[in-house]
Amino acid sequence: MRIPVGVMFILPGLFGFILFFIWPFCISLGYAFIDKPINGSFTGLLNFIELFRNKSYLRGLSNTIRFIAISVPLNMGLSLGVAMLINKMKKHKEFFSLIFLVPLVIPSGSMVSFWSSLLAYDGALNGFLQTVGVEKIKWLDSNLALFVMVLIFIWKNLGYNMVLYLAGLSNIPKDYYESAWVDGAKPRQSFRYITLLHIAPTSVLVLIMSMINSFKVFKEIYLITGSYPHESIYTLQHFMNNMFASLNYPQLTTATTVLVVIIALFAQTLLRLERKASE
Amino acid sequence: MRKGADRILVPILFCLGLVFLLPLIVTFTNSFMTEAEIALNYTSRLTVFDLVDGVVDKFIQIRLIPKSFSVDQYKEVLINQPSFLILLLNSLKITLPVVLGSLIVSMFTAYGFAIWDWKHKEVLFSVYIVVMLMPLQAVLVPNYIIADMLHIRDSYLAIILPGIFSPFGVFLMRQGMKAIPPAYFEAARMDGAGYLRIFWHVAVPQLKSMIAALCMLLFIEYWNLVEQAVIFIDDYAMEPLSVYLSRLAEGRTGLVFAASCIYMFLPLWFLTLGQKDLEKGIELSGVK
Numbered sequence: 001m002r003i004p005v006g007v008m009f010i011l012p013g014l015f016g017f018i019l020f021f022i023w024p025f026c027i028s029l030g031y032a033f034i035d036k037p038i039n040g041s042f043t044g045l046l047n048f049i050e051l052f053r054n055k056s057y058l059r060g061l062s063n064t065i066r067f068i069a070i071s072v073p074l075n076m077g078l079s080l081g082v083a084m085l086i087n088k089m090k091k092h093k094e095f096f097s098l099i100f101l102v103p104l105v106i107p108s109g110s111m112v113s114f115w116s117s118l119l120a121y122d123g124a125l126n127g128f129l130q131t132v133g134v135e136k137i138k139w140l141d142s143n144l145a146l147f148v149m150v151l152i153f154i155w156k157n158l159g160y161n162m163v164l165y166l167a168g169l170s171n172i173p174k175d176y177y178e179s180a181w182v183d184g185a186k187p188r189q190s191f192r193y194i195t196l197l198h199i200a201p202t203s204v205l206v207l208i209m210s211m212i213n214s215f216k217v218f219k220e221i222y223l224i225t226g227s228y229p230h231e232s233i234y235t236l237q238h239f240m241n242n243m244f245a246s247l248n249y250p251q252l253t254t255a256t257t258v259l260v261v262i263i264a265l266f267a268q269t270l271l272r273l274e275r276k277a278s279e
Numbered sequence: 280m281r282k283g284a285d286r287i288l289v290p291i292l293f294c295l296g297l298v299f300l301l302p303l304i305v306t307f308t309n310s311f312m313t314e315a316e317i318a319l320n321y322t323s324r325l326t327v328f329d330l331v332d333g334v335v336d337k338f339i340q341i342r343l344i345p346k347s348f349s350v351d352q353y354k355e356v357l358i359n360q361p362s363f364l365i366l367l368l369n370s371l372k373i374t375l376p377v378v379l380g381s382l383i384v385s386m387f388t389a390y391g392f393a394i395w396d397w398k399h400k401e402v403l404f405s406v407y408i409v410v411m412l413m414p415l416q417a418v419l420v421p422n423y424i425i426a427d428m429l430h431i432r433d434s435y436l437a438i439i440l441p442g443i444f445s446p447f448g449v450f451l452m453r454q455g456m457k458a459i460p461p462a463y464f465e466a467a468r469m470d471g472a473g474y475l476r477i478f479w480h481v482a483v484p485q486l487k488s489m490i491a492a493l494c495m496l497l498f499i500e501y502w503n504l505v506e507q508a509v510i511f512i513d514d515y516a517m518e519p520l521s522v523y524l525s526r527l528a529e530g531r532t533g534l535v536f537a538a539s540c541i542y543m544f545l546p547l548w549f550l551t552l553g554q555k556d557l558e559k560g561i562e563l564s565g566v567k
Binding site: 007011024109118160224259 | 295338550
């Protein structure tokens with residue numbers, strides 16, 4: 001039997017992909033159902049029950065969900081706004097999209113000293129606030145920390161979504177707006193019936209990418225506040241990170257399994273939505 | 280479109296852009312301050328004089344313009360502190376193999392997917408997409424397990440190998456490959472060109488900007504390595520810059536701005552070189 005040439009090109013990459021992703025993932029899935037990695041015995045759903053009884057896990061999970069629920073729509077709206085402004089410009093389009101892309105490429109480590117000197121309890125922001133007569137605020141050590149995390153996420157990820165939206169906006173034929181204008185449509189109406197309708201498929205993509213990118217905010221938060229931040233920004237990533245430190249295999253693999261299931265379900269739903277939106 | 284639009288839009292976007300760039304500008308200008316000035320600005324500890332003056336609250340001050348311009352920080356970081364260069368080299372040692380390896384692997388794999396006539400290849404490819412959509416935390420545990428099994432847990436290979444075989448590159452390259460008209464491949468086949476020849480002379484030239492985009496996206500991602508470094512690397516001397524900088528921020532604030540600037544120089548430079556390519560890469564990364 002002859003092996004198709006295409007397969008010959010795929011095989012090396014596929015081998016690595018299976019070895020480093022698929023296979024260890026299957027092992028990890030198996031670990032989620034036994035009590036310990038070596039000579040473990042089958043425990044059924046015990047690990048899952050234990051995980052969902054773990055207060056730190058529940059806190060991490062709920063904070064992560066809350067963070068995504070706040071930051072992703074906010075970021076989508078803002079980046080659409082910026083993309084629409086840039087799209088309307090005649091000149092300097094590239095220059096301005098460059099500016100909003102800059103935070104995306106800057107390594108998180110480079111900004112740590114800025115963020116922490118700005119946001120510390122005795123930091124520059126509180127110093128400024130005091131001159132205008134506002135009491136000191138614990139930016140990183142109160143429920144406001146979530147708000148800070150959302151802002152940093154938007155700062156970093158606005159550019160990515162903006163590029164996606166710019167591409168989507170440039171695909172809308174200009175004469176749609178013109179004929180709407182001729183027909184006497186108000187700007188609000190043409191935004192609603194032309195812009196929003198046509199970028200619906202783009203929006204679904206942006207939603208998917210934002211959700212995935214939203215996990216990356218951990219880099220900044222971890223570098224600024226360490227392993228045990230204020231409880232309002234203790235995320236799933238912190239939990240898993242700390243489980244790694246103690247190498248708690250059952251909890252780690254169970255948490256991974258739950259995360260994979262949630263993301264897979266979400267992605268599937270959204271991809272289906274995208275297909276519907278583009279029709 | 281009305282003509283005066285730019286006159287309103289430019290100031291709005293300019294102000295917004297300034298806010299976005301502020302962290303960057305501060306880091307840059309502060310890197311030219313003397314260590315003494317940094318020490319003065321970035322402390323909130325009260326001195327004897329403050330106590331005499333009756334100052335109760337003192338805050339960190341972020342100043343934009345250095346009182347006296349100096350390159351001492353850069354000198355200290357680049358010449359007097361070998362540790363910084365070692366860690367910079369560590370970052371390169373992780374990033375470069377991932378970028379090169381992933382580029383090669385993903386181009387070949389994507390090409391294979393393009394020329395392979397198999398009904399179910401899309402099913403196989405959807406596995407790539409599902410893994411690609413997983414956030415990093417979901418693949419870290421599998422990465423850790425396989426690294427442990429292959430006994431590479433204590434080396435950079437534990438980070439590099441999964442990076443090389445990660446599905447993102449395959450996905451992006453395939454998106455780029457789809458844009459090449461199939462007629463190109465067929466014409467080359469008719470002329471009797473072999474598959475490798477077609478790959479090199481037809482596919483690669485068409486993919487130039489995709490290649491640039493993938494290199495940049497991977498570079499940005501691995502240059503900014505945090506999670507894997509925290510989990511896989513125990514030895515301080517082996518850490519990449521990202522993690523080290525946060526520690527420097529706690530200890531020697533006086534150097535951190537210059538170190539940060541050097542660290543962000545490469546990705547920024549790449550961005551200005553390949554903005555168009557990066558944007559194209561981001562556009563095509565939208566799952567379709």
